Amino acid sequence: MSTSPGFDQVVSLLRSVGCVFAEEEAALLFAEATTTTELSRNIQRRMEGVPLEHILGWVDFAGARVSVEPGVFVPRRRTELLVRETLSVLRDDSLPASPVVVDLCCGSGAVGAAILRQAPQAELHAADIEPAAVRCARRNLEPRGGRVHAGDLFEALPLGLRGRIRILTVNAPYVPTVAIRTMPPEARLYEPAVSLDGGPDGLDFHRRIAAESIRWLAAGGHVLIETSRRQAAGTSEILAAAGFAIRTARAEELDGTVVIGRPIPARMRR
Template sequence: MPAPESSTASPAFARIVSELRRAGCVFAEEEAGLLIAEASNPIDLAHDVRRRVAGIPLEYILGWAWFAGRRVMVEPGVFVPRRRTELLVNEAAVILEAAGASQPRVVLDLCCGSGAVAAALAMRIPGLELHAADIDPVAVRCARGNVEPMGGHVHEGDLFGALPLLLRGRVQVLAVNAPYVPTKAIRTMPPEARLHESRLSLDGGADGLDVHRRLAAAAPEWLGPAGHLLIETSEQQALATASIVSAAGFTVRIVRSEELDGTVVVGALPDFAAALPR
């Protein structure tokens, strides 16, 4: 996100950049421009700079994150959407567009966090029946602010237990950015994530794949004809995630984007494998 041009000429800009650099902010110029542009007065600006220097994630200070070409509201404690997750959006959009309007366009963003994936898909493809769900009440509240204005529905609960039964057997695209960090690896994460984001959004169990196993096992009964399961994972875990999805009866492929540094496992049930784009 480039800094607004007007902010770079303000007297406060150089001083704020210097403070942010000393605090270890890699993109100090961009962050300074955003902080200046978003602050309503000098007192608020000084407060925001102090919070950023103290390590509060920039997105929590601004109240939004930039994702898939638009602002997504983000509350403190809610998982901040990463650029790599745009690959999940892109792959889901390819499947939805290939299916055309003849298929029921029911989309489910599970482990939705802020609802960024659901909102991005709604912006790209009109006419979706859009659902999102998360176990974290704070994330659910945040997602409602992003998804409900797009005509979607947000549910609170543990994975498929959050969903209304009317969705069973109807979901065309199940897009998931579940927690996949191994428990012991959380301590190695950047402080902005480790100290400020909900543990529920990070911890994937001993090998990081506990939630992937639960998702793959239960997904078939929620998918409709030509339904697809898409799971974001890491490049290192991709083969293991793909094996889990395959063992649950899916035909699987792995999609990798070096530009976005993103990895997604895409699965279809055998009867619908021909619907997978090549």
């Protein structure tokens, strides 16, 4: 585009490539661009399928802007249920003054940042295996006092956290491998496969987390795992088999599903 297009023209262009919320996206592109050249370039990138959030450099999540960058998983609105349920557990008066909260598979750190905004007293740790995600999470969490670790699930965490975690919040990949090819191109082409692929049935990471988490949780701790409505029964069965009492939270307005587990004391297990 050699000249800056008008708003209605941009809306039409975005609609032509399948953008459902073309008016809202156009408004953001106009508001965030500092020059006509930047605006034209960003419109072209969006028409090519680049996620709007990667173009803007931020996403609105749980009422605040969270920094994101190319190559980092974009947090979805449904994950706000994970934040909501975590904060509900944190309101328990029996928790210590500075409960340890771990955001595993943290991506951009959006979940941890939302938790710290509402519960700044928490000792928050986050971990991810993807270098770009770790870099992004540090920008979002470290100014708020959170600590971000690089590595594969629990291997990333300091050993000093073992047996101290009051809340383990997890948004691990849960898309079945064969389903990735049916995802929208902005996810399939621009987000790292490691943040999407949950194995043949989408539950490989849930199995690993269930098997290891009891050793890391404090007495009376909780694990909260985002899953899909279709996979909720499978996630629940995995946690139950690992020794957890479970319940499921569902928010229709977010299309969000979270399975919450609390370890059953060994003496009470069959």
